[in-house]
Amino acid sequence: MTAERLRAAPKDAAVRRPVVRLLAALAVVPPMRLAVARYAVPPDSVDRAGCDGCGAPIGLDRPLPALGPTARCPVCRARVGAAPGVVELALVAAVAVLALTGGPVGERLAVAGWLAFAVPLALIDAAVHRLPDRLTYPAAAGVWVLLGAVALAGAGPAPWLRATAAGLALGAGFAGTTLLLGRRGFGLGDAKLALSVGALLGWYGWPVLVVGLMLAVTLSALVALVLLAIGRARWSSHLPFGPFLVVATALTLVLTT
Known part of the structure; x- marks a missing residue:
């Protein structure tokens, strides 16, 4: 039984790694969406702090739905920041780049x-x-x-x-x-x-x-x-x-x- 458990451990770890990476990537979505929503304003303009339609505040304390994949204001349902799915697709591409980049762990952390x-x-x-x-x-x-x-x-x-x-x-x-x-x-x-x-x-x-x-x-x-x-x-x-x-x-x- 012990030998079987030892053989199964690497398989379990291999299954868990992609799940952990996916969860970590999903956790990064709200901060990325917040950055895009806040700073995607014309030069010399004040950084965006809320919905353009109704002024409802946008922040990590209330990330959904404004900082989620739907990117909609929770009050007036106007679009907030990047279009739905754009940040998520870009993040998937970034995770793929990180997975395909070689080198030691420290170098990959710098890339990440x-x-x-x-x-x-x-x-x-x-x-x-x-x-x-x-x-x-x-x-x-x-x-x-x-x-x-x-x-x-x-x-x-x-x-x-x-x-x-x-x-x-x-x-x-x-x-x-x-x-x-x-x-x-x-x-x-x-x-x-x-x-x-x-x-x-x-x-x-x-x-x-x-x-x-x-x-x-x-x-x-x-x-x-x-x-x-x-x-x-x-x-x-x-x-x-x-x-x-x-x-x-x-x-x-x-x-x-």
């Missing part, structure tokens, strides 16, 4: 922490062309600290120093295009997002960082061409770059780690 901020950032930027400081800076600090812990745990200082240099270099490069080109360059929000993206990809090497950046530019160019071809954009239109940077970073992690 970055994705927790990157998902709402991408949705906010796609909606209102804005990457709020309250999400970009914690994303960069979280990646930097978690990778620092991995370095202290045995990876050594070299990859962490490279990640730090890569994050600063990519952020400065993006900010430089803003100063030199204005609206034709990257926005300052993109530069702040680039701090975490550069650090995360730079941890794995400079070539990985180059691949991620090239992939982001390629994806944005392809989408722009498609929108031009179907008449949904003009040559003067400005596409938000944050979603492409997030998607390209996630794909690069899956393909190269």
Whole structure:
């Protein structure tokens, strides 16, 4: 009987892992929806604190239904934040990225922490062309600290120093295009997002960082061409770059780690 129990234990653990991951992912939905609802407002506007229709407050103390999959105000039933199912689908994609990313546990924790901020950032930027400081800076600090812990745990200082240099270099490069080109360059929000993206990809090497950046530019160019071809954009239109940077970073992690 003891031997049978020992053989069954790994099977039970293998069954429980996906369930635990699913429950953890579902627990993240309300904070992500709250971030999108609160910060998906035009630049220089006050952060949203309640329903646009009736003013009912929105918060984690009363997450449903406003911060659930239906995304509806509990009072007037108006839509709140991202469309129903959008955050949930993005979170499923993020969990898939995390599952497909290799490396030690510490590195994957850094990826998970970055994705927790990157998902709402991408949705906010796609909606209102804005990457709020309250999400970009914690994303960069979280990646930097978690990778620092991995370095202290045995990876050594070299990859962490490279990640730090890569994050600063990519952020400065993006900010430089803003100063030199204005609206034709990257926005300052993109530069702040680039701090975490550069650090995360730079941890794995400079070539990985180059691949991620090239992939982001390629994806944005392809989408722009498609929108031009179907008449949904003009040559003067400005596409938000944050979603492409997030998607390209996630794909690069899956393909190269």
